[in-house]
Amino acid sequence: MDNNPILRIATKILFAPIILFGLYVQFHGDFGPGGGFQAGVIVASAFILYAIVFGLEKGKELFPLSINLFLLALGGILYGGVGIASMMLGDEFLSYNVLGSSQQAGQHIGILLVEFGVGLTVSNVMIALFYAFASFESSNGEKK
Amino acid sequence: MISELIINAFLVSIMLAIAIALLKARTVIYTVLLTSAYSLVAALMFITLDAVDVAFTEASVGAGISTILFLAAMAFLPKKEEKNVTNQAFPALLCLTLGGVLIWCSFDLPEIGLATSPIHQHIVPEYILGSRDDIGIPNIVTSVLASYRGYDTFGETIVVFTAGIAVLAILKNNKTSLKKIKSQKKVAENGQ
Numbered sequence: 001m002d003n004n005p006i007l008r009i010a011t012k013i014l015f016a017p018i019i020l021f022g023l024y025v026q027f028h029g030d031f032g033p034g035g036g037f038q039a040g041v042i043v044a045s046a047f048i049l050y051a052i053v054f055g056l057e058k059g060k061e062l063f064p065l066s067i068n069l070f071l072l073a074l075g076g077i078l079y080g081g082v083g084i085a086s087m088m089l090g091d092e093f094l095s096y097n098v099l100g101s102s103q104q105a106g107q108h109i110g111i112l113l114v115e116f117g118v119g120l121t122v123s124n125v126m127i128a129l130f131y132a133f134a135s136f137e138s139s140n141g142e143k144k
Numbered sequence: 145m146i147s148e149l150i151i152n153a154f155l156v157s158i159m160l161a162i163a164i165a166l167l168k169a170r171t172v173i174y175t176v177l178l179t180s181a182y183s184l185v186a187a188l189m190f191i192t193l194d195a196v197d198v199a200f201t202e203a204s205v206g207a208g209i210s211t212i213l214f215l216a217a218m219a220f221l222p223k224k225e226e227k228n229v230t231n232q233a234f235p236a237l238l239c240l241t242l243g244g245v246l247i248w249c250s251f252d253l254p255e256i257g258l259a260t261s262p263i264h265q266h267i268v269p270e271y272i273l274g275s276r277d278d279i280g281i282p283n284i285v286t287s288v289l290a291s292y293r294g295y296d297t298f299g300e301t302i303v304v305f306t307a308g309i310a311v312l313a314i315l316k317n318n319k320t321s322l323k324k325i326k327s328q329k330k331v332a333e334n335g336q
Binding site for chain 2: 031033034035037041042044045052072073076079096107108110114117122124125126129132134136
């Protein structure tokens with residue numbers, strides 16, 4: 001698919017707006033519809049689109065598997081870390097009130113970080129699954 | 145009210161049509177695309193129910209990414225499905241009975257959006273007021289999801305993480321076992 005000029009140009013034009021929209025959904029989830037799950041899927045779709053159009057090798061050059069797997073684990077750790085941080089500060093697990101100067105500020109910080117953790121894990125699981133399926137060799141040895 | 149009825153009837157009839165087409169579908173790609181279309185109509189359905197967050201998730205996850213992942217995974221399946229020859233009368237009867245019972249039960253459900261219905265009496269008012277006063281976030285869905293039900297969302301995230309690494313582990317194992325088979329074949333060929 002990498003020699004079709006329309007697909008290549010359209011992908012290059014669309015890539016940044018998709019990421020931007022993903023970030024908007026991620027960090028605007030407090031005020032409108034959206035949140036970590038949706039944003040993670042949107043960001044993942046940008047990288048998957050790139051890998052489909054330009055080929056898996058180019059996709060892995062843009063977003064290497066090692067970074068992918070690292071961020072995949074980091075999302076869950078970030079979520080759990082927020083919980084443990086609030087425990088360290090003297091409240092219960094995942095109780096965000098102590099994270100900020102006031103109760104509302106603490107809740108804001110906690111929700112933002114937690115949603116970011118969800119987004120990281122979801123987007124990187126999706127990208128990792130696509131990489132795994134696309135580079136998977138079937139039992140008769142033929143490659144997709 | 146009447147316009148809502150027309151929209152709902154329209155969406156339900158599209159869903160029914162897709163479901164019937166799915167029964168008839170015999171190629172994998174056709175099935176995947178129909179499932180994706182079904183998810184998109186379901187997302188519209190959630191919008192008519194004012195569940196914008198759920199609609200967003202359904203559209204992005206159900207219609208978007210799962211279609212891509214299905215297509216990527218199904219490239220390894222045979223193109224055509226075998227014709228099902230077993231008698232389908234009993235499963236059809238079972239489905240119709242279950243559907244009938246569910247529809248019958250749905251007459252007892254309170255009206256959608258009714259403030260006096262039981263689920264809006266128990267803890268929901270506390271969430272709605274608390275989201276404004278204690279958390280200070282306009283989107284109540286986010287405050288319930290990330291703060292009041294933070295444990296559940298943590299569990300969901302861990303489930304997504306575990307599912308992801310499980311699939312990776314299975315596919316990676318398959319790769320190493322393939323390599324083993326190949327090297328054994330080579331050894332056998334060299335031995336001859």
